[in-house]
Amino acid sequence: MLALGIDPGTAICGYGLVEAVGSRLVPREYGAITTSPKARMQDRLLKIYDELDSIIKKYHPEVMGVEQLFFNRNVTTAIPVGQARGIVLLAAAKNNLELVERTPLQVKQAVTGYGNATKEQVIYMVTKLLHLPQPPHPDDVADALAVAICAVHCLDSLTWRNKL
Secondary structure (H helix, E strand, O other): OEEEEEEOOOOEEEEEEEEEEEEEEEEEEEEEEHHHHHHHHHHHHHHHHHHHHHHHHHHHEEOOOOEEEEEOOOOHHHHHHHHHHHHHHHHHOOOOEEEEEEEHHHHHHHHHHHOOOHHHHHHEEEEEEEEOOOOOOHHHHHHHHHHHHHHHHHHHHHHHHHHO
């Protein structure tokens, strides 16, 4: 099973494709879609959509994972992140992808075993679980890979339950 994890943002939109091969998690592709802050917002959102749509068409993931919005500090970033998240959901719908939405706490729990893990702990575990030669950069990419790992675990548990 191939899962696409997304960390939405208008400046940097991280993505990561993780495949479950038996009991192993294998990274297939990861990176970031970046946009210029000087560009019009509608052009930035279009670029995110076009590149994400291209990734989906190239790799054909079975599921897309995305974090549910949660803002406890910087509310001013909520609107642009919400706009980028809407584009991500649109791409999932247009490509008929199964969607797994989890809270940041649930993603951290799936990756580290601890829902209040630090960003550094999440990056460390993503690097180890996926046997990456170095930590993914920027942090948005590590977050996207964490979401993909969580999506794999969520879909695996749903599949297992449906077999009962």
